[in-house]
Amino acid sequence: xxxxxxxxxxxxxxxxxxxxxxxxxxxxxxxxxxxxxxxxxxxxxxxxxxxxxxxxxxxxxxxxxxxxxxxxxxxxxxxxxxxxxxxxxxxxxxxxxxxxxxxxxxxxxxxxxxxxxxxxxxxxxxxxxxxxxxxxxxxxxxxxxxxxxxxxxxxxxxxxxxxxxxxxxxxxxxxxxxxxxxxxxxxxxxxxxxxxxxxxxxxxxxxxxxxxxxxxxxxxxxxxxxxxxxxxxxxxxxxxxxxxxxxxxxxxxxxxxxxxxxxxxxxxxxxxxxxxxxxxxxxxxxxxxxxxxxxxxxxxxxxxxxxxxxxxxxxxxxxxxxxxxxxxxxxxxxxxxxxxxxxxxxxxxxxxxxxxxxxxxx
Numbered sequence: 001x002x003x004x005x006x007x008x009x010x011x012x013x014x015x016x017x018x019x020x021x022x023x024x025x026x027x028x029x030x031x032x033x034x035x036x037x038x039x040x041x042x043x044x045x046x047x048x049x050x051x052x053x054x055x056x057x058x059x060x061x062x063x064x065x066x067x068x069x070x071x072x073x074x075x076x077x078x079x080x081x082x083x084x085x086x087x088x089x090x091x092x093x094x095x096x097x098x099x100x101x102x103x104x105x106x107x108x109x110x111x112x113x114x115x116x117x118x119x120x121x122x123x124x125x126x127x128x129x130x131x132x133x134x135x136x137x138x139x140x141x142x143x144x145x146x147x148x149x150x151x152x153x154x155x156x157x158x159x160x161x162x163x164x165x166x167x168x169x170x171x172x173x174x175x176x177x178x179x180x181x182x183x184x185x186x187x188x189x190x191x192x193x194x195x196x197x198x199x200x201x202x203x204x205x206x207x208x209x210x211x212x213x214x215x216x217x218x219x220x221x222x223x224x225x226x227x228x229x230x231x232x233x234x235x236x237x238x239x240x241x242x243x244x245x246x247x248x249x250x251x252x253x254x255x256x257x258x259x260x261x262x263x264x265x266x267x268x269x270x271x272x273x274x275x276x277x278x279x280x281x282x283x284x285x286x287x288x289x290x291x292x293x294x295x296x297x298x299x300x301x302x303x304x305x306x307x308x309x310x311x312x313x314x315x316x317x318x319x320x321x322x323x324x325x326x327x328x329x330x331x332x333x334x335x336x337x338x339x340x341x342x343x344x345x346x347x348x349x350x351x352x353x354x355x356x357x358x359x360x361x362x
Contacts, residue, residue, distance in 0.1 A: 006226050010225055012308045012352065013307070013308055017222075020217065020218050021218075023050070024211055024214045024215075027042055028211070031043070031044060031046075031047050031203060032204070048206055048278050048279070050210060051213045051274075052275060053315050053318050054210070054214055054217050054315075055213050055271045055272075056275075056298070057217055057311040057314040057315055058220050058268075058274070059077070059271040059272070060298045060299050060302070060313060060314035061224060061310050062267035062271065063295050063298075063299050064299050064304060064310035065263070065307075067296065067299060067305075068305030069228050069233065069236040069260070070236050070240050070261070071239070071240035072257065072261065073159075075163075075165050075166040075292050075296065076165030076167070076169035076170075077165070077295055078169055078268075078286060078287060078288070078292035079140075079168055079169035079292070080140035080143070080264075080265040080268035080272070081268045081269065081271055081275070081291075082169075082172070082272055082284075082286035082287045083143065083172075083269055083272065084139070084140055084268065084269025084270060085282040086183060086189070086282055087126075087135040087139055087273060088276045088277060088282075089188070089189035090123060090126040091128075091129060091132035091195075092189070092192040092276070093108045093126075093192070094123070094127040095127070095193060096108065096192070096193050100112075106119055107119060108184075110184045110185070116182075120182045123182070132273075133273075136269050136270060136272075137269065139269065140265040140266055140269030141265055141266045143265065144261050144262045144266075147165075148257065149258060151164060152253070152254035153254050165292075169289055169292055170289050172287045173284050173287030176188075177284045183284075185284075186283070187283060188282050188283025189276075189282050189283070190281040192276075192277060192280055209274065210278075212274060213274045213278070216270055216274055217311070220270070224267075228307065232256070235256050238251070297313075297340050298310065298313040299350075300343060300344070300350060301316065301339055301343045301350055301351060303350025303352035306352055308352065309350045309351065309353075312351060313350065313351065320335065320336075
């Protein structure tokens with residue numbers, strides 16, 4: 001009941017969820033039922049592209065929780081995204097079986113190529129979907145808990161915490177690049193065949209993945225909105241704006257930070273898991289600190305501390321990236337930098353802040 005009341009008061013969130021619902025109805029119809037030669041037909045490639053954008057939107061939502069409402073500028077949030085993606089990739093690799101290049105029913109192709117004789121212990125269980133889902137939630141969550149517990153208990157804040165998060169994802173990137181780690185090294189995991197027995201090349205499977213991503217984004221938004229509208233959310237804002245005062249009046253600030261940080265990491269892991277079967281690959285490049293920095297730019301452009309602004313920013317920037325890299329590949333980075341500078345100078349509350357600026361002028 002409380003969650004419903006929260007959504008009733010969240011007009012922008014209603015628009016966002018309404019658009020998600022409309023997209024979830026229109027896209028499958030235009031892909032599966034409209035003939036390919038019709039102007040209203042949406043290709044399977046476009047369906048996959050939209051699904052990827054929605055996965056990025058869920059990732060941006062997770063980053064906005066910690067940056068917008070806790071004031072924690074995480075420059076390593078892409079690590080949780082990549083870990084969730086690797087957990088899903090490991091499941092998809094186990095589903096290949098003897099259909100790989102080398103025909104080994106148990107070992108993935110890269111292990112056969114590297115002359116591995118048996119499956120590493122940490123790959124066991126990933127032949128089951130439920131186990132993969134559990135790892136998608138647990139691995140990012142446990143890492144966030146351990147990292148957050150040590151950092152927040154030590155009262156590391158500001159730029160020092162940002163540097164530590166960046167160092168975390170950079171260290172993971174270097175580790176996953178190593179062949180002996182057992183995650184495919186530089187090439188990562190790819191050549192996926194099916195998921196839950198359904199061929200990943202089929203249009204219906206692509207639609208199902210798109211719908212699953214849209215549903216995950218909607219549920220993630222609703223839960224996040226409920227959190228930030230609750231007493232916990234008010235405490236988060238208080239910690240962001242006056243951490244020392246919160247400690248003085250008796251709040252256990254480290255626990256507030258830790259809870260939101262772990263939940264945010266789980267959301268990022270789920271986003272990564274939904275991203276991988278749609279793009280067909282996961283490699284150590286996803287751990288790159290540059291990806292996490294770009295993620296922060298999405299949130300800043302859309303509107304920090306709004307949740308829906310993060311979604312808008314992720315969708316807008318990634319669509320722009322697709323357009324510019326295809327039409328003007330040499331100017332994309334300049335365009336991204338220009339967007340960030342212009343928003344910082346003229347729209348400190350992001351694109352969604354235009355609404356409040358117009359209301360203030362009126």
